[in-house]
Amino acid sequence: MKKKCDPVIEKSQKTIVPRFLGITGALALSSAVTMITFAPSHADILDVEKDELKLGFIKLTDMAPLAIAYEKGFFEDEGLFVTLEPQANWKVLLDRVITGELDGAHMLAGQPLAATIGYGTKAHIVTPFSMDLNGNAITVSNEVWALMKENIPQENGKPVHPISAEALKPVVETYKDQGKPFNMGMVFPVSTHNYELRYWLAAGGVHPGYYSPEDISGQLQADALLSVTPPPQMPATLEAGTIYGYSVGEPWNQQAVNKGIGVPVITDYEIWQNNPEKVFGLTNEFTVENPNTTLALTKALIRAAKWLDENDNANRPEAVQILSQPEYVGADADVIASSMTGTFEYEKGDKRSVPDFNVFFRHDATYPFYSDAIWYLTQMRRWGQIADHKDDSWYAEVAKSVYQPHIYLKAAEILVEENNAAKTDFPWDTDGYRPATSAFIDGIEYNGRKPNDYIDAQIIGLKANQKITSDGIPQS
Template sequence: MTHAEVGEPEKDELRFGFIKLTDMAPIAVAYEKGYFEDEGLYVTVEAQANWKVLLDGVIDGKLDGAHMLAGQPLAATIGFGTEAHIVTPFSMDLNGNGITVSNEIWEMMKEHIPMEGGKPVHPIKADYLKPVVDKFRSEGKPFKMGMVFPVSTHNYELRYWLAAGGIHPGYYAPHKGHTSGLIDAEAQLSVTPPPQMPATLEAGTIYGYCVGEPWNQQAVFKGIGVPVITDYEIWKNNPEKVFGMTKGFTEKYPNTTIRVVKALLRAAKWLDENNNANRPEAVKILSQPEYVGGDYDVIANSMTGTFEYEKGDKREVPDFNVFFRYFATYPYYSDAVWYLTQMRRWGQISEKKSDDWYFETAKKVYRPDIYATAAKELIADGIMDASDFPDFTSESGFRPPQTEFLDDVTYDGKQPNAYLEKLTIGLKDETL
């Protein structure tokens, strides 16, 4: 493929949305480093109030694309919530979330956690939270936790962690109008926008939450809560955010779309280059008010490869935020399938679907074809190397079976129904 194959952008003035989280970094870096301009694109980047406003903005064309929860394009395309055909040609990052509990809950959990040298043994499982939840329920008090959106990774990760510890996080039954996910719930999960998590925890409205950074580390800095586990420990190198656009946009402006992906790929590579050597500069960018805003030190805590659990218990987590390593940017069908299995597990997808349905849906939304075109252009331009990417001639879009889950259940994206059968808490064949 020669460089000339991708023509001039059909639309060169673009507006992208994001939520104030550190994993929006590829968009900020592509803007600040001039990678969008190198592609002839004049981009405006705007923080959005919440995930629903952001999604609506992309659907109605106010935004040309956005930093999205991986579940959003999938849910929109299958019509859970707002219906619209959204695609993703670019996966934004791996890992990056944590689960935090209030100081009070931490003290109650602590008596059940094994210790070594005066420090808790990690990973901290929800098994140690179960006696606390049971105590609350026996006293007639609901145990409330926060996550950021019904189709967010955070919702599925928090549910996964709770269920692995024998705590039922509740079912959805949209066909009956039950969209709060509280059916049979032993822990009640509700939506709280990320920047409001620490204040909601401090007010006692929720006892814990699952969120992206910097909002777990913020709880440590404020002394109001303790992060107990990162999503890296729940599912090592799990896919996190994606860049979403409407299918209509990608069809109307194919060259623009490819050029956007090229700029984002360069930004992702820059973020991980030389063992994260550029991260301090990235933190400086992100701490500006128009991006994430906030204290440099809070953002740096996780972005530079450490994570602080209990105050003073700082541990090395070099892969807490991954933007390019391990082919993080490639839109794998198997990643999409995992999200769909969780939607089915908790009833957001009301009835059992065939394995083929999972594969077809993944292929409607995840677009490795657009990604590969952008990558080949960068290789042809001499900006990137073929080794930076999967082998496009043989790549199936399915990662090999993944074994590194907290509960030791192996996930094989080629067998979604067989995977659901292995999970002890969750729907299998039944419709609620």
């Protein structure tokens, strides 16, 4: 079996970091420490350029492909000796990938795109692998929920879902009339959570605010004031009354239910059915200098994602136990299981079947679609993070510079040859664009080939040719 030493304190970060020993590290220890590696599951492995890797993640259940690739020996099968290291927040994680302190990381899908176009830290970050679909929710405090419920239809004594932000709008207006800003949390300015929260609010007539080159708060003209809170701190911040609601990944919505401090009102599956979530990000330089290592990583992650979804989620209970360990997510197994085993609990006791709340492999979840990248870019443009109009071809070019499906398909091809996957598991004939869809809470159709049409179709938000003035007013 694999040898794993006890967590140690990483002094530079003052956080607990798991140290998973590779061959070199094991040999450097005393002879009392024994290291046994897994035998590869196939005859030939790639001649990797770098076999000892440090990969970063944030303590969320959607880091699962990394944990499973490690625990099930998929990294070792590829000749890779991996250290998985939790990071303090998304900015630290991205910065450490850029500087090379991390070889790659579990990332917000918007991070490689924002870095590549120079929003925030400028760096060419790419992804050959999409980590999951769905997995987020929006939670509000008990006080806000009690007020919202007055505006929500009931059926058999329970709220009718999905719940529109129209039910929140009069609550926000009441707070405003009382001179109280309506504060909400999200995890990072270019996070899925930010854009999903904004999408939900705007669809219900609540303005989430604009960004401008002069004001990066994202609160210009806002009815609800959104700001950054690290995922594990969301429940405590809500309980303290600093924020009245938040958008975050699991297990931090279910944690609010478990602690009795808040109610998840809508999942991202209900905002946009089967929306892309996290990606595995590396610098472009790393993939160029280490092509076989990148392929090997992608192969291992594909196998992990497949394991997570196979046999109708039969492996999820085991995955929950793995993720509950302190070196991964470190939340109670029951809390993680509440959303990862095909259900989702809203109010305490209101547990509903949501079989696709967490998707890791089915629905082509792992393929890096250009159209997924373009959706994120449309939201950056819609809210002013991209200040100037861009034509449709610009969106396509940026997507193709960041998302790397050719690496993914090469990895998939090798897996099929090794009998570690079936040919039918992968979308060989796609051109990188999912079919147009209107599976959004507002019913507006999204076509990744026509990003400006999609931007213009939104009621709240910048239109294609508009810019934000210094006082936050859209102007053509």
